[in-house]
Amino acid sequence: DMKVTQMPRYLIKRMGENVLLECGQDMSHETMYWYRQDPGLGLQLIYISYDVDSNSEGDIPKGYRVSRKKREHFSLILDSAKTNQTSVYFCASRSGNTLYFGEGSRLIVV
């Protein structure tokens, strides 16, 4: 069964703190994604990774960076979190043209 795991599931951070969201998949999928989901805005693509150390900006990359040192892991990093980065973040991996999503990480920045 294809599974994408996100950690942590819930996180509260103060403005200016660093945030690390981690994502793992055990299917050896090459392509992985980070999205954020906000009410009324749907799913917005932050970054896409085509394989280890092969990452591209999505539609809203500002304020975020990513790291992919192993095919199975894809991290999203917020350096100096801002209140407008409060959101639910989803990681996904791709098999064929189907995306498999994790359960999400809810980040609150206060």
Place this chain on the structure above:
Amino acid sequence: GDSVTQMQGQVTLSEDDFLFINCTYSTTWYPTLFWYVQYPGEGPQLLLKVTTANNKGISRGFEATYDKGTTSFHLQKASVQESDSAVYYCALNVGDNSKLIWGLGTSLVVNP
């Protein structure tokens, strides 16, 4: 550019009602079209997909037909249940592009 439009932000129905969620798309390429469903507290998951080759997708009682003439890919279900309450996303993929183009989602609420 490529785009997907879901005009209905929320649909409220009673059990056993007929469901129709509107989705239209725009692309100059041959698309693969998707419906994803997101249940509360979960990530989106694929409900069904259709290519220009197979025209119609059916899954779990839902169906969607790709209509090139009207560039539409509406989602239908004959009789909804309370457990169908979720957010439904229409999405578009063209060629070998890794990016999906997403609609804004339609929240379905089914009352018992």
